[in-house]
Amino acid sequence: MKKVFILISIVAASFLLGSFLGVTVDAERNSQKDVRLVAANIPEVSRPAPDFALKDTSGKKISLSSYKGRVIMINFWATWCPPCRQEMPSMEALFKEYNKRGFEVLAISSDSQGEKIVKPFMEFYELTFSALMDADGEVHSLYGVTSIPTTYIVDKNGNIVQKIMGPRDWKDKNTKGMIEKLLQ
Incomplete structure (x- = not known):
């Protein structure tokens, strides 16, 4: 048994x-x-950046295609993300240094509360580049973003030239050299 x-x-x-x-x-x-x-x-380097249209903190719809002819940093982030907050001051410095020469920063927030939380954040940190709302994650998915911060650099022709995952000091000489080269 x-x-x-x-x-x-x-x-x-x-x-x-x-x-x-x-x-x-x-x-x-x-x-x-x-x-x-x-x-x-997922968009690859040397491929056209997928177009999108999102609202900024004032409710104005901004599309990627409207920036053709400019070098663009597309940064995926959130206000609650410590590494994202860490890199914002150097991103602002890079933006201020190169904006008049044709450089743009489009910071795409995944915050579910949208402009209610992003606008005060941008004001508090005195960030002057465009913050766009992607609360439903549609553009994050379009770009295959699985972690933040994730940044894409797009050339004047609208092609992705670099994908950077994780936070960076955007004022470093390598980044500035790349932006200088792309602006020529």
Whole structure:
């Protein structure tokens, strides 16, 4: 009787374990499939930047295509993100230094409260570049953004020339050199 109980327990455990592993393999297979589908839509360097139109903190609709002929930094961020807040002052300094020469910063916020929280943030930190609202995450998805801050640099022709993940000191000589070169 004891042997039958042990045998039944082993068979049941094997069945449960096999069922569990099957779900894991299927889930992994499906997630890999989803990743491939999403990855196919993520803009790559040297490709045209996908166009979008979002409202700024004053409610005005801004489109990427309206900045053609300018070098653009598209920065995905949120007010609650410490690394995003950390890089904002150097981003503002870069913007002020190069804006009159054809450089723009479009800071796309994922904050669910939109301009109610972003506008006071921009005022408090004295940020003068454009902050755009993407509370539903549509443009974040369009660009394949999975973590913030993520930044794309777009040349005068509207092509992505660099993708940068994580915070940066935007006043460093490498960044300034890249912007100088793109503005020529």
